[in-house]
Amino acid sequence: MRPNNPDPRPLDWWQSAVIYQVYPRSFADGDGDGVGDLPGLLERLHYIAGLGVDGIWLTPFQPSPQVDQGYDVSDYCGVDPLFGTMEHFDALLEQAHALGLRVLLDVVPNHCSSAHPLFQAALAAGPGSPEREMFHFVDGRSSGPDARSDVPPNNWQSVFGGSAWSRALPGSDTDTQWYLHLFSPGQPDWNWRNPAVGDYFEDVLRFWFDKGVDGLRIDVAHGLFKAAGLPDAPSVEAVVDGLRANPLVSDQEEVHEVYRRWRRLAGTYQPHRLLVGEVNLEPARAARYTRGDEMHQAFAFAFAFVKLGWDAAAWAAVGSELDAARKQHGAAPTWALENHDVVRSVTRFGGGAAGARRARAALLALLGLPGSAYLYQGQELGLPEVEVPVPDRVDPMWARGGITRDGARVPLPWTGDAGRNHGFSLPDQAAAPWLPQPAGWGVHAVDRQRQDQDSVLALATRALALRRQLWADGDFAADDGGTWRVEAGNLLLCERSPGFLVAVAMGTGPVRLPAGVVLFSAFPLEREGWLQPDNAVWLRLG
Structure with missing residues (x-):
């Protein structure tokens, strides 16, 4: 609802x-x-x-x-x-x-499968075709005077490691183009300039x-x-x-x-x-x-x-x-x-x-x-x-x-x-x-x-239910943002309007909480007003 x-x-x-x-x-x-x-x-x-x-x-x-x-x-x-x-x-x-x-x-x-029909059509159509303009097919560079496009078009690397380029038709003497894949060779990049x-x-x-x-x-x-x-x-x-x-x-x-x-x-x-x-x-x-x-x-x-x-x-x-x-x-x-x-x-x-x-x-x-x-x-x-x-x-x-x-x-x-x-x-x-x-x-x-x-x-279930209730009651605002700070003892605080605060104890010892009403905690508080390490609370200030 x-x-x-x-x-x-x-x-x-x-x-x-x-x-x-x-x-x-x-x-x-x-x-x-x-x-x-x-x-x-x-x-x-x-x-x-x-x-x-x-x-x-x-x-x-x-x-x-x-x-x-x-x-x-x-x-x-x-x-x-x-x-x-x-x-x-x-x-x-x-x-x-x-x-x-x-x-x-x-x-x-960003990319599709090399089995996509449009990529397969591009492979079949050959260099200079409209089909290849849907992707990044580019002539390679030569490593020497007798070589033909045997080096990738540029030095770009794949997210998955290795070159971001593969030969369109390895072994072909007539089609020496390469295609771009910023991920695996099975994921050719679309050419969004088309x-x-x-x-x-x-x-x-x-x-x-x-x-x-x-x-x-x-x-x-x-x-x-x-x-x-x-x-x-x-x-x-x-x-x-x-x-x-x-x-x-x-x-x-x-x-x-x-x-x-x-x-x-x-x-x-x-x-x-x-x-x-x-x-x-x-x-x-x-x-x-x-x-x-x-x-x-x-x-x-x-x-x-x-x-x-x-x-x-x-x-x-x-x-x-x-x-x-x-x-x-x-x-x-x-x-x-x-x-x-x-x-x-x-x-x-x-x-x-x-x-x-x-x-x-x-x-x-x-x-x-x-x-x-x-x-x-x-x-x-x-x-x-x-x-x-x-x-x-x-x-x-x-x-x-x-x-x-x-x-x-x-x-x-x-x-x-x-x-x-x-x-x-x-x-x-x-x-x-x-x-x-x-x-x-x-x-x-x-x-x-x-x-x-x-x-x-x-x-998680209780927190989600309370979160929904706080929205319904108006305690949460849609886009008022949050003010972040760290207090003594590595106490992380994010305060959001109106008067609602998230506190997380990220240090090695207990830390005093700001004055307010604890609405929910990740673990039961061991001492009232104090937050033990590796615990978090939702707090209504005041």
């Missing part, structure tokens, strides 16, 4: 929303093949609704060779048989709406919006356009920090017109469709993507992708920077600490018992910050990062760059009993999960945490 809003300014639902990210491969397996799918998600949808979130974001389930677990899309308007059928998606969308959940999908506009690419993606957006999808999360939203002429980069280091190492491959000024066009399209639907950007840039640059006529939100990547540790000064600095960007461009931060690409916060904050305590406190803090929040599946269970055995790793970053994201993608434990892959697979007979679940995984299981009122799951 949409909360009452005493603020005279209009409040769009996403300004106060908490969205639950579903990584379909690892959420629930409905057919027993060991891979999560849409029928499994549909079966478990009531669990998500019961948390008290406002919607779900689904990472790609469209047809794909699965080189990059779905981020290599071969058909933007379909459903991969691995995950089900379009009928399954339609049923999921209908049921989600019936439960009061909005549905956001991923769109991947207007036909923009027209193609507008049709993609219309397809899903017409179905009733409530919004889109835009993958690598700061990418798309590359520097004109494709010159050499100032550095040849791999761009594993999210393209930032090479200023020529992202954040080009022309990209903003794409999102102005998409915003106009989103505004033709009632209710308006939401656009959320994966903009992995410094806050001041990222905020430019959420100007009034562009995207509605961009993730606060300074919280997640810089792998923010348990450091009060760092949190306050990032929070202040994000608030300054909000004041300049108007959109409130969109908070996230976890997603399918980063190390889970339990492990990032130290691992073991200490990491678990800190992740619990951070979860409460996140839900109290001004703006909307995104939770990654399993974060509400306090899941740690898993050390996936080397032979079982499937992340293309591991093969090319020695980095793996598999540890945050291990299938969820639904039951303490190890049978049926800890309840991840719904049929009695099921194949092993696509990534192995570690020994002892059941200690984090949903069924066990439901029986424990002190569990992370219980905390």
Whole structure:
């Protein structure tokens, strides 16, 4: 239910929303093949609704060779048989709406799969053809007087390691062009300087919006356009920090017109469709993507992708920077600490018992910050990062760059009993999960945490309910921002109007709280008026 809003300014639902990210491969397996799918998600949808979130974001389930677990899309308007059928998606969308959940999908506009029909047509058409103008096909450079285009066109490096260029037709004596792929060779980059690419993606957006999808999360939203002429980069280091190492491959000024066009399209639907950007840039640059006529939100990547540790000064600095960007461009931060690409916060904050305590406190803090929040599946269970055995790793970053994201993608434990892959697979007979679940995984299981009122799951559910009530009562304001500071003992404070404060003890000893009423705490307070280390509270001042 949409909360009452005493603020005279209009409040769009996403300004106060908490969205639950579903990584379909690892959420629930409905057919027993060991891979999560849409029928499994549909079966478990009531669990998500019961948390008290406002919607779900689904990472790609469209047809794909699965080189990059779905981020290599071969058909933007379909459903991969691995995950089900379009009928399954339609049923999921209908049921989600019936439960009061909005549905956001991923769109991947920077690159597609090398199996995409348009890329295959480009390969077949040859150099100089209109088909190749949809992508970045370029003649190489020669290494000597007798060589022909045997060196890549420039020195750009792939996010996954190695050159960002591959030969279109290796071994051909007549076609010596190379194509650009900032990720794996199976993910060629679209050429957004060709207007036909923009027209193609507008049709993609219309397809899903017409179905009733409530919004889109835009993958690598700061990418798309590359520097004109494709010159050499100032550095040849791999761009594993999210393209930032090479200023020529992202954040080009022309990209903003794409999102102005998409915003106009989103505004033709009632209710308006939401656009959320994966903009992995410094806050001041990222905020430019959420100007009034562009995207509605961009993730606060300074919280997640810089792998923010348990450091009060760092949190306050990032929070202040994000608030300054909000004041300049108007959109409130969109908070996230976890997603399918980063190390889970339990492990990032130290691992073991200490990491678990800190992740619990951070979860409460996140839900109290001004703006909307995104939770990654399993974060509400306090899941740690898993050390996936080397032979079982499937992340293309591991093969090319020695980095793996598999540890945050291990299938969820639904039951303490190890049978049926800890309840991840719904049929009695099921194949092993696509990534192995570690020994002892059941200690984090949903069924066990439901029986424990002190569990992370219980905390998350209570916090989400209180957050919703505070919005309804007017204690939370939509976009008033937050004032960040650090007090003695490494006490992190974020004060938001009217008179509401989030406090996190990030030091080694107990710290005195400001005067006020404690509304909620991650752990029971050991001493009234004092906050013990690795604990967080919501406080009403006065």
